[in-house]
Ligand SMILES: Nc1ccn([C@@H]2O[C@H](COP(=O)(O)OP(=O)(O)OP(=O)(O)O)[C@@H](O)[C@H]2O)c(=O)n1
C-alpha cells in the first residue's frame with residue numbers, strides 16, 4: 590500500500606484592504622521577514638508536509654517567486670498559481686493545480702498565508718484528525734458574548750458554549766474537499782472558510798482546539814500583537 594501524502598494549499602492572493610498598507614499585507618515585514626514567508630517556513634520545516642501550493646494575486650507570481658520562495662530557499666513549494674476574486678476561488682485554483690498530484694485519500698491542509706503564528710504541533714494534529722473524518726477545523730472557543738444583529742437591533746444572543754471562532758489550518762482528504770469546492774462553485778455558494786463547504790453537504794468536520802495566538806493578520810494592530818507573541822516565544826528572528 591502507498592503511504593498517504595500531505596500537501597498544503599496556502600492562499601495568499603488577497604488585497605489586504607483592511608490593512609490599508611501601500612503593499613499587499615502578505616509582504617509586510619513581521620519581525621524582519623515577510624508575513625507570508627514566515628507562514629511558509631512553518632510548513633517547509635514540518636516533516637508531515639510533502640509539498641506546498643502557493644496562491645498569489647494574478648501578476649505577482651514572479652515577485653513572489655523571487656522575493657519569497659527563492660529568497661528564503663523554500664524547496665517544498667511545487668507551484669505558484671494565481672488567485673481569484675474571493676478566498677474560496679483562490680483555494681479552488683490551488684486545489685485544481687494539485688489534481689493529478691494527489692490521490693482521493695491524500696490529505697490537503699489549507700492555511701491562510703497571513704496566519705504566520707501556526708504551531709507545528711497544531712498542524713500535525715489537524716492532519717492526523719483529517720485522516721479519520723471528513724475534515725479537521727482548528728478553532729478556539731469564543732471569549733466574548735456574540736450577538737446576532739439585523740438593521741441595528743439585536744435579534745438573538747446565541748449560547749456562547751456552542752460558539753467557536755474558526756481559524757486555519759483546516760485539513761481534509763483531497764477527494765472530499767475537492768468535491769465540496771466543485772459543488773459550491775457549480776451552485777454559486779460562497780463560504781468564508783473551507784469547512785463550511787463540507788458542512789453544508791452534511792459532512793463530519795471535527796474541531797481541533799486551537800491557539801488564541803494563531804491570529805489572522807488583518808489590521809495594523811495585528812502586526813504589533815504578532816510581534817509581541819513572537820518576542821514572547823523567542824522566535825522573533827528572521828530565518
Ligand atoms: N481573493 C482572495 C482573498 C483572500 N485570500 C487569502 O485568504 C487569507 C485570508 O484573507 P483575509 O485576511 O481576509 O485577506 P484579504 O482578503 O487580503 O484582506 P481584506 O479583506 O482586508 O482585503 C489571506 O491569506 C489572503 O491572502 C486569497 O487568497 N484570495
Ligand SMILES: C[C@](O)(CO)[C@H](O)COP(=O)(O)O
Pocket residue numbers: 676701754755756757781782783805
Ligand atoms: C478561513 C478563515 O481564516 C477563518 O477564520 C477566515 O474566514 C478567512 O478570512 P476572511 O476574512 O473571511 O476572508
